[in-house]
Amino acid sequence: MNTLWEFLSMSDANVRFVTIGSILLAASSAVVGCFTVLRKRALVGDAVAHAVLPGVCLAFMLTGEKNPLVLLLGSFLTGWLSLVIIDAITAHSRIKEDTAIGLVLSVFFGIGILLLTAIQHSGNEKQSGLDKFLFGSAAALVGQDLITFGAVAVLLLLSVLLLYKEFKLISFDMAYARTIGLPVRGLELLLTTLTVLAVVVGIQSVGVVLMSAMLITPAAAARFWTDRLGVMIFIAAAMSAFCGAAGAYVSFTAPAMPTGPWIVMLLSLLAIFSFIMAPKKGLLARYLLQRRLRNQMTRENILKTLFLLGETKEEFGHSYSRQQIMERRKLPLLRMQGGLKALCRQNLVKKDSAGWALTDAGRKEAQRVVRLHRLWELYLTQYLQVASDHVHEDAESIEHVLTPELEKRLEELLNYPTTDPHQTIIPQQP
Amino acid sequence: MIQHVTEPVLEVHDVTVSYQRKPVLWDVDLTLPSQALVGIIGPNGAGKSTLIKAIMGLLPLNSGYVELFGKSLKEVRHRVSYVPQRESVDWDFPASALDVAMMGTYGQLGLFKRPGARERKLAMEALEKVGMQDYANRQISQLSGGQQQRVFLSRALAQDADLYLMDEPFAGVDIATETAIIELLRQMRETGKTVVVVHHDLQSAQDYFDWTILLNMRLVASGPTHETLTPDLLEKTYGGRLTELSKVSELLHKKNFPIRETKPVRK
Known part of the structure; x- marks a missing residue:
């Protein structure tokens, strides 16, 4: 309990930075992730997340140090490259997109692991901590790293704020967006770039393996609570921010613990809670x-x-x-x-x-149901030419759904009938 | 029977379009008069949607060019409005009917600017024109097919263009809605707009359109409806594909031949 209090009071400057950083990174990837999900590119996000690893390793190998800007640049490049390759394979071969994604993901990740192992055995002392990119470590978000990654996260949020209506339109109806003269190709490129950037900054706290969950899960969960895009983005960001802060807390109390799995587990719990408890759309x-x-x-x-x-x-x-x-x-x-x-x-x-x-009221209600039943039977025999001995079953269920408007319409169509197909009297409206 | 007009609203000049190296429209050459209700008619796979997508610049042309109001599409984009097929989007998208109608104002608004009270008013007016004002705040997936179609229409109306290209606005729409829509299109024609509609019911085509385009991979006819909807021309349109045309298309596709030796020259 004491540690929680210590964490919440934010008296330690380090804790403050790590927490703010984690919240920022988590929220920005959730915001961008909403568009990734709505454009049905969730799998692509996963591929990018994995493809970032070789970039991190290469950048380190070339410069020999863990400068965050350099690592960011390296991961951005390979992340982007993976997207270009996926698009190229899909456009110029018979291979379909899902297969191309699978191929690119595994090849890039494989190369990444290979390089990472090579670095670890190279004896370079500065390499320690590089493996944090696999599962993430929020606690590593200090000093230069925090400033660099935080700036990128703010940039992401600003871009979405500025181009909200454009992103909304191209996610909903790309062809129409082109016909009204929006620079669709440019916007798509930007949105893709933002996705890559979100991944690149997010891996600090979650790591490459679980990064796609940070993009997809908040968006999927938020969709359950609302039918408004703006609100959905806000909810996704809030959920993610909360989990980011929780991740920072875990990192703070148990430094040996990988942060990524914790954040993702919490997010998944929130998502499951949403699937079940959300009003109207939830299972319950x-x-x-x-x-x-x-x-x-x-x-x-x-x-x-x-x-x-x-x-x-x-x-x-x-x-x-x-x-x-x-x-x-x-x-x-x-x-x-x-x-x-x-x-x-x-x-x-x-x-x-x-x-x-x-009771009297009961009789009126019963009369209404029986009346609907018999009206529907009559409608079936007259308008659908169903035999009169076949209509009962159908009317048994339809009688419960017919609205007063439909009742009125049926009456008009059937010319205010008094008997049903079995020559039983249709009770009149009280 | 291909009738040309002087000072056309739309000129499709010798246009060939293909999907994955398979030509689906061959050498279409037509002009349309202004202030007309135009129907594009033909069997399934005739290239009706392809034609209007090509006009809207959504598909690359293998040959020829398209001119609207005597200019290229880029110069007059704000005067042209497109209504895609209803199935082309995912209606589960988190948006209301008003949100979609408002998208019609985005083109005028330009990048970065947020839609405000003016845009909201324009969108509301457009929804009223199609009788959907009571559903403005309804999530679009909760609307019926006909209502979704009307929302799409309202988005185009909010654009306030002079030429409208609509891809099957009557598909999956009940008869009452269809009558309401065609009435609206007629009103638009009276105010000087030109409306081009992809349609596939021959029976109603006769009363709906004053100009008809008959299409089946190639242009069969384009002219006033009473001159184009003749048994002879309909037989040509619906009496099966031209086998040679299909075979050549197939060959181009299989052997990966270029459809034209040179790219079309921009006029």
Whole structure:
């Protein structure tokens, strides 16, 4: 607990720098990642992330030191090269894009690992810490590194801020963007460059192996919470910033621990939470909606059954026991019990010693469902030429979805009918 | 039957277009009058969409040139508006109907500038014209096919151009929407605009268009509708491809031949 407090108080200047740096890097890659995901280039982002490694190693081998600017330049170059090669392979050969991405990713990463091993065995003392690029280490973000990488991150955020509407349009409809005269090729090039830059600065805290998660996961998670691009970008950035700060904390308390996996694990948890809990689009919301609909169908079916029983007796106030209802319509017992209880609460059904009976309001509701059922049956026989003995099943489910507008339209189409295809009376609107 | 006009709104001069070295349009040469509702008609794979994409500069030309209002596309871009096929984009994109309509103003706005109240008003007006004002804030994936089509139309309207090129604006649209759209296009024609529409229902083509282009890998006819929609010309358009043309296309593709020896000269 003490360490958390120490971390949160930010009294240590080092902690301050590392945290601010991590937040900045994480947020900027999430912002750029939103466009990567919307343009369906998530896999390309992964390839770039891996292709950065040989650049880092080559830059170190050529200069013999870990100058952040030089490393940044080297990784930027190989990252870019990998993209050019992917595009070239896709354009000039029969190989499809996914295969080209797979090829480029593994070749570049392979070369990177080869070079890294060579450097480690070269005996150059300055090389220590270079392997941090594999899994990341937020704690290494100090001094010159922080300034360089932080500046790039700010540059990324500014570019997106300035060209927001252009990036939005080319992500949505590239052809249209070209026809209104936007410099689409230039913008695409810039967006790709931004992606590469996001990767290059992000590897400091996460490392090349897991970098693509920093691009893709926040965007995918944020998409669940909103239908607005601006809001989506903001949520993605916020989630990522939080995880970046957490990564810095891990790096601070356990310096031996690789930061990347921690950040990515946290991000993944946030993403899973979003998939499940997000309103409307989340799994839970969808499940609850399903359940609500099912319960509504059960209740309407019970009302309908009571109504049909009443119809045969020509008297609707009579009470029926559970058995009697079950005889008329088979329903799972538990569900029926729940349904009856809910109907009682809504005052649509009342309970007495003999069983359950429709109230006045209940009868009206039942009448509405039966009416929709019979209208739909009639519509099917008249407009779809379905045989009258085949229409019942269909109407059983459609009766629950028909809206008052559709009901009105059906009535007009069928010329205000009074009987259904089985010559049963269609109850009129109360 | 290829009728030319003087002072055309659009001139397609001897244009050949290919996909992956396979010519799909051969030597198309036509001119269109101003203030007309023009239909491009032909069977599947006839190159209807290809033609308007080529006009909009979305596909490279193997030969020939396109002139709009007597100028190159670059000079008059703001006077031309394009409505792509509805399926060409992912409607799950996080945007509202208003967002999409607003994209029509981006061209005028220029780089870096953010759309403001003026652009919002223009987009709202465009949505009203297609009867979508009540759906302005709806996420686009929640709209029906016909509504999405209308949103695309409103984006083009927000551009306020003089020539509109529309790729199958009636595809997947119910009859009420289709009538509303064609009524709108007629109004646009009355205010002096020219509207070119890719269409594939012959029956309605007769009443909709006053100029018709018949296409099947080559230009079969271009002229006033009553002169082009004749049994004879329709037979030529729909009576199968010209086998020789398909065979030569196939050869060019297989042997990797250049389609023209020289690149087209920019006029």
